[in-house]
Amino acid sequence: MADAGIDYAAVFQALPGMVAVLTPELVYVDANEEFVRMSGRSRQQLVGRYLFDVFPDNPGDPAASGMRNLAASLQRVLTTGERDTMAVQRYDVQSLEQPGCWEERYWSPVNAPVFGPDGKVVLLVHRVEEVTEFIRDRGGPVGTRARALEAELYIRARELQEVNERLRKAHAREREVALALQEAMLPAPRQVRDHRAAVRYRPAVGALNVCGDWYDLVERIGGDRICVAVGDVVGHGLAAACVMGQLRSALSAASRVAEGPAQALDVLGRYAHVVPGAESATVVTTFVDFDARTVTYSSAGHLPPALVHADGRVEFLDAATDPPLDASPDPVARPEATAGFRSGDTLVLYTDGLVERRREDIDAGLARLADSLARHRTAEPAAMADAVLLELLPPEGATDDTALIVVRL
Structure with missing residues (x-):
């Protein structure tokens, strides 16, 4: 000056x-x-x-x-x-x-x-x-x-x-502080065994809107198997970020030893019952078995994962959906379902910031997602994730956090 x-x-x-x-x-x-x-x-x-x-x-x-x-x-x-x-x-x-x-x-x-x-x-x-x-x-x-x-x-x-x-x-x-806490708790982008994967996290615009979205990728014990999960905690700010960290850590530990995703969510639901602020949190977890070429999944009130087939068909995995965590006073066994895949297919998990818009039916957002995934299905996971975010998120930024995981099967 x-x-x-x-x-x-x-x-x-x-x-x-x-x-x-x-x-x-x-x-x-x-x-x-x-x-x-x-x-x-x-x-x-x-x-x-x-x-x-x-x-x-x-x-x-x-x-x-x-x-x-x-x-x-x-x-x-x-x-x-x-x-x-x-x-x-x-x-x-x-x-x-x-x-x-x-x-x-x-x-x-x-x-x-x-x-x-x-x-x-x-x-x-x-x-x-x-x-x-x-x-x-x-x-x-x-x-x-x-x-x-x-x-x-x-x-x-x-x-x-x-x-x-x-x-x-x-x-x-x-x-x-909340963003720093989220960044410290969420796993860094990395390869899962020899499989190509990409993760993206976009915070909401505005100082008041830091939320509790999270994701996780875990190598399971025995065979060529991984767990991929996303979740969303109700609320905003530091409180939501702290609850997010507790739930992510608990599910990560349970997923390494659980027999299936339903059992992992059962454990997480019991844990959420004693965590203030965890009520009504949503999560979906998928167990991918590359030897058997199957995706077994279970959802606690979360949006369905997308299985993008190499031929362009997009299959939403919605056959095992249950209420959010701690929604029932008594623990109830959660459902799970299995879908097969072929080499070259892609598994995509996401949170509602990617598809939900005010005054719009959720089916419209899911249709946009399916169209974008089909058009970018041949791209590498990182390029696919970036393209989907560019096309689906509003130019001015979303009012809710967005987490996105892309795994090439």
């Missing part, structure tokens, strides 16, 4: 509002021309002097609180490192022409930190709007109350903007 040739001192002086700069000890470092003009103090009477020596409370007003309120706001900025917007303040100013005479004044201050290289607050920016004209009586008691209300509404609107901005930043931080 220094190379741009901008005179920032001149810019500071030309700012249209009242702005002053203070040290952490509340000593004036500088004040712009508008601050000097509106405060009635010269720069010489400001710079180098303690704030409350220049602007003390009116000693003739026992209820005066401007100095105390301003000091508290500035201390909050020093302590938290965050901007602080104050409500409108009555802060009378002593007349320099008539010592002992105090002018009734109303101000709307905003205080903000300036950080040094070590991240500590080294200066305070004190911006003030003079709102006396809104408050001062120009039309009797009714006019006074109306103008006071108008000024207060104006300040409250600004305070609401400040709160909304803080909430936005807080949600953004939560989103970052």
